[in-house]
Amino acid sequence: MVEHYKSNPQGSASNSTSGPHQTLFFKAQSSHALLDNTLQEALKKAKGGFIEKRSKAIADVENFESYKQQAQLVKNHTLDHLAYYLTQFEDNLIKNGGQVHWASTPEQLNNIILHICERRDAKSVIKGKSMISEEANLNAALEAAGIDVTETDLGEYIIQLAKEPPSHIIVPAIHKTRQQVEALFRNAHDLGDRELDTIAALVDEARLQLRQKFLNADIGITGANMLIADTGSAMLVTNEGNGDLTATLPKAHIVTASIEKVVPDLESASAILRVLARSATGQPITSYTSLLSGPRGIEDLDGPEEFHVILLDNQRSQMLGTPFEEMLKCIKCGACLNHCPIYSAVGGHAYGWVYPGPMGSVLTPLMTGLKQSSDLPNASTFCGRCEEVCPMGIPLPELLRQLRNKEHEEHLTPRKTRISLQSFMWTIQHPKIFYWLTQITRKVLTNTTLSQFFAKYIFTSWYNSKELPKNNSKGTFMEQYKKSSKQKKT
Amino acid sequence: MSINLNRFNRVNRKKIFNRIERTHKTAIPQAPKRPPLLHPQLDISALTDIFLSKFSASSSTYQSIDCISLVPQLVLQYTELHNTNKTLVTNLQSLLTLDKSPLDWPDALTLSTPPATGEQALGLSYATTAIAETGSLVLCASKQNPTTVNFLTDHHIIILREQDIVPNIESMWKQLSLSAEHMPRAVNIITGPSRTADIEQTIQLGAHGPRSLHLLLLAGD
Numbered sequence: 001m002v003e004h005y006k007s008n009p010q011g012s013a014s015n016s017t018s019g020p021h022q023t024l025f026f027k028a029q030s031s032h033a034l035l036d037n038t039l040q041e042a043l044k045k046a047k048g049g050f051i052e053k054r055s056k057a058i059a060d061v062e063n064f065e066s067y068k069q070q071a072q073l074v075k076n077h078t079l080d081h082l083a084y085y086l087t088q089f090e091d092n093l094i095k096n097g098g099q100v101h102w103a104s105t106p107e108q109l110n111n112i113i114l115h116i117c118e119r120r121d122a123k124s125v126i127k128g129k130s131m132i133s134e135e136a137n138l139n140a141a142l143e144a145a146g147i148d149v150t151e152t153d154l155g156e157y158i159i160q161l162a163k164e165p166p167s168h169i170i171v172p173a174i175h176k177t178r179q180q181v182e183a184l185f186r187n188a189h190d191l192g193d194r195e196l197d198t199i200a201a202l203v204d205e206a207r208l209q210l211r212q213k214f215l216n217a218d219i220g221i222t223g224a225n226m227l228i229a230d231t232g233s234a235m236l237v238t239n240e241g242n243g244d245l246t247a248t249l250p251k252a253h254i255v256t257a258s259i260e261k262v263v264p265d266l267e268s269a270s271a272i273l274r275v276l277a278r279s280a281t282g283q284p285i286t287s288y289t290s291l292l293s294g295p296r297g298i299e300d301l302d303g304p305e306e307f308h309v310i311l312l313d314n315q316r317s318q319m320l321g322t323p324f325e326e327m328l329k330c331i332k333c334g335a336c337l338n339h340c341p342i343y344s345a346v347g348g349h350a351y352g353w354v355y356p357g358p359m360g361s362v363l364t365p366l367m368t369g370l371k372q373s374s375d376l377p378n379a380s381t382f383c384g385r386c387e388e389v390c391p392m393g394i395p396l397p398e399l400l401r402q403l404r405n406k407e408h409e410e411h412l413t414p415r416k417t418r419i420s421l422q423s424f425m426w427t428i429q430h431p432k433i434f435y436w437l438t439q440i441t442r443k444v445l446t447n448t449t450l451s452q453f454f455a456k457y458i459f460t461s462w463y464n465s466k467e468l469p470k471n472n473s474k475g476t477f478m479e480q481y482k483k484s485s486k487q488k489k490t
Numbered sequence: 491m492s493i494n495l496n497r498f499n500r501v502n503r504k505k506i507f508n509r510i511e512r513t514h515k516t517a518i519p520q521a522p523k524r525p526p527l528l529h530p531q532l533d534i535s536a537l538t539d540i541f542l543s544k545f546s547a548s549s550s551t552y553q554s555i556d557c558i559s560l561v562p563q564l565v566l567q568y569t570e571l572h573n574t575n576k577t578l579v580t581n582l583q584s585l586l587t588l589d590k591s592p593l594d595w596p597d598a599l600t601l602s603t604p605p606a607t608g609e610q611a612l613g614l615s616y617a618t619t620a621i622a623e624t625g626s627l628v629l630c631a632s633k634q635n636p637t638t639v640n641f642l643t644d645h646h647i648i649i650l651r652e653q654d655i656v657p658n659i660e661s662m663w664k665q666l667s668l669s670a671e672h673m674p675r676a677v678n679i680i681t682g683p684s685r686t687a688d689i690e691q692t693i694q695l696g697a698h699g700p701r702s703l704h705l706l707l708l709a710g711d
Binding site for chain 1: 502
């Protein structure tokens with residue numbers, strides 16, 4: 001086994017401000033999620049939609065496999081020369097009049113933003129969707145400093161009102177029904193007796209409320225889907241247009257991005273664009289793809305006076321040169337979430353941190369420490385659909401397997417599991433005992449009264465959410481095998 | 491909360507680069523050669539048709555025009571079609587890049603100069619180029635084409651010359667020939683009106699940006 005990665009080598013300091021950590025409680029949270037009827041209703045509505053849209057978008061192009069290959073070529077090459085491209089990006093962004101900042105940890109990212117806010121005497125901040133700021137739990141840091149912060153992506157705005165973390169990386173409020181959204185809006189906005197019973201009315205209401213926020217904000221913060229080394233630009237991919245308003249209207253624009261977001265040039269960016277929206281929402285391209293390259297020029301009539309890019313590491317440089325380097329190819333499209341049977345059943349909150357689904361089950365332990373999230377690598381059936389749909393070909397099941405091995409080596413697996421595994425290992429090494437046990441098990445399973453007794457009184461918690469297999473066999477595998485070989489001989 | 495930001499950045503930058511370079515074979519990064527990439531090929535003779543079919547698929551509408559002087563009347567008609575107030579923000583009053591003659595705007599339209607403030611119902615801009623592969627219009631931020639016009643208006647009308655349509659995303663970048671230090675502040679690749687599917691995965695147009703997008707395609711030559 002290749003395993004050089006040390007979990008959370010910078011200590012657990014980064015965990016103090018990086019959002020609510022409930023990754024330890026995946027089992028409890030997922031059981032709770034399965035019994036939450038409203039959540040199940042919302043998840044049911046979401047189910048299938050993304051899968052269908054994606055497969056249609058892929059069928060519409062001649063050779064999606066070749067698109068994937070080109071995108072992977074770009075990422076592999078960039079990660080091999082990451083230091084070079086980061087330097088080139090920095091040089092060119094400065095040439096364009098922008099400023100570059102470096103943060104090793106999420107709280108350093110927050111400190112840089114607070115510093116800029118303080119210097120500009122900023123009272124209000126608007127935000128486009130940024131997973132990096134979710135990693136840093138930036139909103140809490142801004143609020144603690146007395147700054148009014150408003151999320152402007154509709155989904156992010158909804159969960160901000162609900163005071164919840166996102167439950168999906170591209171559709172953050174996927175777990176909310178329209179009735180829940182209406183209730184949140186009625187509670188937060190002065191609506192009088194206006195009707196809000198259609199989705200169109202809800203979207204219009206958010207547009208109306210957020211328009212004023214856009215026009216009055218002092219600073220705009222967005223994420224970036226890519227950073228272009230060759231031109232010193234940030235690329236922003238959105239559908240709502242909120243990211244562009246955030247990047248254009250306030251007097252200062254801050255881009256929060258992680259170091260692996262850099263690509264060599266615009267040709268490379270094109271290869272990634274071609275797989276990004278198709279994998280995420282099933283669109284050939286989103287409504288808005290914007291290349292932002294600095295503050296407003298002398299001739300410009302709009303745009304920010306200051307343009308900052310903050311580059312966050314947060315354990316990523318530690319993944320380089322290890323098997324987990326593969327994870328740095330992730331373009332955050334969400335396809336693995338949409339196709340995951342576990343995610344579809346329990347939703348995103350059960351995963352306990354900002355990244356859910358298969359990619360989250362790999363990233364969260366690497367960023368917050370395996371000890372805090374040892375359930376997550378096990379939150380998988382290893383069905384392999386995530387790897388199949390990943391446009392970057394990240395071997396997610398293999399990475400989860402490596403984390404499980406590591407978990408075992410670090411003695412993080414529960415005692416019960418370890419004892420069970422050890423007993424199983426011992427049993428299969430003793431064939432006679434193994435055959436004897438399978439014979440007994442078969443007898444129990446074919447006897448309805450006995451098997452129900454076991455399910456009801458002995459393995460209670462296991463069978464709470466599972467059904468007992470029906471067994472009408474005429475013997476164990478070995479018994480039947482022996483019988484049939486005898487028959488063949490005679 | 492007072493940090494010396496310059497020093498802070500210098501120290502962190504060094505730490506991050508040390509961690510990255512630990513895995514690299516060469517200590518001093520050399521200019522690497524990116525592997526060549528394949529681009530999707532399109533039927534060049536049918537560029538306009540491909541473009542228009544993709545563009546329409548993004549819930550956008552278009553009209554072909556053969557003369558720029560038609561623009562003011564068509565803008566007026568568009569306000570009537572969408573039943574909006576007749577306010578327009580644009581810096582293309584004379585459309586000098588497209589035609590030498592100044593446009594004759596009807597009195598019914600109230601014109602204002604950018605930046606857009608959110609009070610104008612319509613915005614009028616021109617696209618530098620367009621991508622057939624995706625059906626996208628490409629707008630570069632400039633004095634004539636300020637970004638707020640693209641995002642703060644309720645309805646966005648864009649003028650494009652047919653000969654500016656290029657096959658794929660890569661050829662679009664080539665057409666713009668961008669280089670650091672001479673970048674437009676923003677390049678907006680626009681494919682349809684603003685949209686969201688954040689509530690129950692139901693697509694709704696007009697989330698924050700324009701509710702509709704209309705193209706006036708100026709015929710070639």
